Amino acid sequence: MRPCRILLTIGVVALVFCATAPAQVVFPTNGHAASNFIPFGSGSTTMHQVFDANLFASRIGGQPIARITEIAHSPGVTGTFNLGPVDVNLGYTNLTPGNLGLPSGGGNPSGPLDRFFSDPNLTVTITRSGSEEWGELILSGLFDYDPSLGNLLVEVILPNANNTALHISRAAGNAESTRAYDTSRFGSNAGNTTATRMQFTFTGVPEPSTLLLVGLAGLLLRRR
Numbered sequence: 001m002r003p004c005r006i007l008l009t010i011g012v013v014a015l016v017f018c019a020t021a022p023a024q025v026v027f028p029t030n031g032h033a034a035s036n037f038i039p040f041g042s043g044s045t046t047m048h049q050v051f052d053a054n055l056f057a058s059r060i061g062g063q064p065i066a067r068i069t070e071i072a073h074s075p076g077v078t079g080t081f082n083l084g085p086v087d088v089n090l091g092y093t094n095l096t097p098g099n100l101g102l103p104s105g106g107g108n109p110s111g112p113l114d115r116f117f118s119d120p121n122l123t124v125t126i127t128r129s130g131s132e133e134w135g136e137l138i139l140s141g142l143f144d145y146d147p148s149l150g151n152l153l154v155e156v157i158l159p160n161a162n163n164t165a166l167h168i169s170r171a172a173g174n175a176e177s178t179r180a181y182d183t184s185r186f187g188s189n190a191g192n193t194t195a196t197r198m199q200f201t202f203t204g205v206p207e208p209s210t211l212l213l214v215g216l217a218g219l220l221l222r223r224r
Helices: 002-009 011-018 208-223
Strands: 023-027 034-038 046-051 065-073 079-093 114-126 137-145 151-157 166-172 177-182 194-196 198-205
Touching: 046 194, 065 114, 079 137, 114 137
Parallel strands: 177 194
Antiparallel strands: 023 198, 034 166, 046 151, 046 177, 065 137, 065 198, 079 114, 079 151, 166 194
């Protein structure tokens, strides 16, 4: 009974105890089909990709939130690549994979995005390559994703389309995940049959309101 009392009394311990083990999963789950590159070709500087919420909901151990801390890409060639400024934003969208249908400049139908990663001059040196080498290009941040609020939208922006291209693994788009890319944010160039493969590192965590209630209950028990 003593471990439970510690759990209820200290809210931070509740978070650590209740969180699931970190998961590293590649979405979409279908395998490597071809190589693409960043920047995204044809003068494109922005890529946004929709991931079905069920991909995360089924892997967070019954917790309501997937705390995403890393997104990795699998590079296809070795060498040093200067991609320049890179921003990665995460958020929610009511668009569905396989039918993005984004009007040019139409914005995100579900609201604003949150900054996940930013580097004013990203230079990466790839020493290994291959469709399953995920330790070579990791972008770190923090985003608490609640699958019940909508599908996940990942946006990658490289302002200069002329930067050195970095080849990354691509899958065939499907109902799990598809992408679009254009020279402007949320452009209409939807590649509904293609998807960039990404490895997500995340844990399942309780909602902050749940932790607060647990902490208050612990304080009451301790006072009694």
